[in-house]
Amino acid sequence: xxxxxxxxxxxxxxxxxxxxxxxxxxxxxxxxxxxxxxxxxxxxxxxxxxxxxxxxxxxxxxxxxxxxxxxxxxxxxxxxxxxxxxxxxxxxxxxxxxxxxxxxxxxxxxxxxxxxxxxxxxxxxxxxxxxxxxxxxxxxxxxxxxxxxxxxxxxxxxxxxxxxxxxxxxxxxxxxxxxxxxxxxxxxxxxxxxxxxxxxxxxxxxxxxxxxxxxxxxxxxx
Ligand code: CDP
Numbered sequence: 001x002x003x004x005x006x007x008x009x010x011x012x013x014x015x016x017x018x019x020x021x022x023x024x025x026x027x028x029x030x031x032x033x034x035x036x037x038x039x040x041x042x043x044x045x046x047x048x049x050x051x052x053x054x055x056x057x058x059x060x061x062x063x064x065x066x067x068x069x070x071x072x073x074x075x076x077x078x079x080x081x082x083x084x085x086x087x088x089x090x091x092x093x094x095x096x097x098x099x100x101x102x103x104x105x106x107x108x109x110x111x112x113x114x115x116x117x118x119x120x121x122x123x124x125x126x127x128x129x130x131x132x133x134x135x136x137x138x139x140x141x142x143x144x145x146x147x148x149x150x151x152x153x154x155x156x157x158x159x160x161x162x163x164x165x166x167x168x169x170x171x172x173x174x175x176x177x178x179x180x181x182x183x184x185x186x187x188x189x190x191x192x193x194x195x196x197x198x199x200x201x202x203x204x205x206x207x208x209x210x211x212x213x214x215x216x217x218x219x220x221x222x
Pocket of ligand 1 (some may be wrong): 011012013014035036038039058095098099102127128130132145163179183220
């Protein structure tokens with residue numbers, strides 16, 4: 001059977017990773033969390049003291065780094081130069097930094113090649129902001145997953161609490177909205193739905209219902 005490229009884009013904490021992982025598991029595909037790549041870049045720039053460096057310096061930093069996504073969909077791991085940074089990249093500091101640095105064209109350019117390589121053979125569910133618009137405009141199936149800001153903030157708050165990370169619910173909402181504004185407003189590869197993406201508002205849908213909708217679309221493409 002043909003192995004598809006499936007693009008799942010949408011704003012922060014919309015539930016993309018939950019449904020993308022489930023979809024990948026169901027199809028026996030690879031799950032690729034492209035946000036983790038931007039988070040890894042932010043973590044590295046922070047460690048190297050390069051967060052305010054010009055674009056070319058950041059681009060070179062990304063090209064010289066060995067960033068890997070390993071593990072299975074249930075236990076994804078992110079390695080930077082051999083170091084497992086899977087937990088470190090989930091902090092609020094890294095969330096905001098990743099959004100800032102992802103607006104830098106040289107950073108996006110350096111990660112574009114890596115993402116296209118990861119999906120080159122098909123059989124992937126790729127979760128991000130510009131997968132259906134820029135990385136794989138010819139993807140076999142495209143989804144734009146969103147939910148109301150309050151719902152997304154509640155989900156992120158619950159997720160952080162489960163990891164033992166203390167957060168203020170109001171602040172989580174403010175930070176998500178700030179990140180969405182920046183991600184949607186940037187000049188290069190802004191967050192937006194591809195014209196041919198299937199939009200799914202998950203505000204009142206549980207993950208099973210979202211998965212069922214996605215599977216119906218994917219099956220029609222196989
Ligand atoms: O998990 P969450 O939805 O909070 O964010 P993420 O998917 O881990 O992405 C973190 C940040 O990376 C986003 O706010 C974007 O600024 C950036 N990003 C991007 O620009 N392009 C992508 N394909 C994926 C993430």
